Each structure stands twice: as C-alpha cells, then as structure tokens.
Amino acid sequence: xxxxxxxxxxxxxxxxxxxxxxxxxxxxxxxxxxxxxxxxxxxxxxxxxxxxxxxxxxxxxxxxxxxxxxxxxxxxxxxxxxxxxxxxxxxxxxxxxxxxxxxxxxxxxxxxxxxxxx
Numbered sequence: 001x002x003x004x005x006x007x008x009x010x011x012x013x014x015x016x017x018x019x020x021x022x023x024x025x026x027x028x029x030x031x032x033x034x035x036x037x038x039x040x041x042x043x044x045x046x047x048x049x050x051x052x053x054x055x056x057x058x059x060x061x062x063x064x065x066x067x068x069x070x071x072x073x074x075x076x077x078x079x080x081x082x083x084x085x086x087x088x089x090x091x092x093x094x095x096x097x098x099x100x101x102x103x104x105x106x107x108x109x110x111x112x113x114x115x116x117x118x
Contacts, residue, residue, distance in 0.1 A: 016043075060091035067098040068113075076108035086118040 016039060024032045063083045073079035081100040085092060094115045104111035 060093045061085070063092070063094040063115075065096040065099060068100045070100045070103070071111075072103045072105065073109045073111060074105045076106060077104075078109070079104055079111040080113075080116075082112050082114045082116070084112055084116045084118070092117060 020032070020036060020039070023035050027035075063085060065081075065083050068081040071079040071081045079102040081102045082096040083094050085094065094117070096114050099113045102111035102113040
C-alpha cells in the first residue's frame with residue numbers, strides 16, 4: 001500500500017482512536033462499548049470490501065537479463081542463460097535479450113536461454 005491510501009489509513013485510524021477516547025471520557029462505559037462495537041463492525045466490513053475490490057494488489061516482479069554467456073547441462077541437469085522464475089503466481093514483467101546459448105546433453109537435462117515461468 002502506497003501514497004494516499006496509506007496516509008488515509010493512518011489518519012483514519014488515528015481519528016478513530018481519538019474518537020474512542022473522547023467517548024470514554026465524555027460518556028459512560030456502556031455508551032463507549034456500543035460505539036466500539038459499531039466502529040469494529042464497520043472497519044471489518046470496509047476491510048472485506050477493500051480486499052474484494054482489489055485494494056491489496058501486488059506490484060509485479062520485474063526481471064531483465066541481457067548478454068549472458070554460454071551454459072551446458074549434462075546428466076539430468078538444467079542449463080539456464082535467461083530467466084527462470086518460480087513464484088507464487090503474482091504478476092511478472094520479464095525481458096531477456098541477447099542471451100547466450102543454453103545446451104542440454106543427456107536424459108532428463110533441460111536448457112533455457114529465454115524466459116521460463118513456472
């Protein structure tokens with residue numbers, strides 16, 4: 001979370017804390033208990049709506065590979081001169097230019113000279 005959303009969250013949270021303290025001081029604890037219940041339920045509903053609307057989107061992972069050397073895999077190994085990404089399934093921005101030769105020799109060997117997303 002960045003920018004105005006973070007600032008709004010911090011300011012809103014501080015305002016709720018100050019409001020709760022004012023209610024506790026000015027009114028009795030029974031009224032404060034009722035206000036706390038309503039505020040808690042409201043914050044919960046806002047949090048669920050925020051998550052469903054997509055407010056918790058992640059920034060994409062960014063990868064760039066340029067001008068790599070030569071790589072060879074033998075006897076079931078893996079050769080890579082580009083990008084291999086195993087991730088949690090979030091957004092990815094990747095580019096590979098001028099990658100070297102990736103060579104695989106033997107059963108079960110693998111080679112990659114570009115972009116491989118797992």
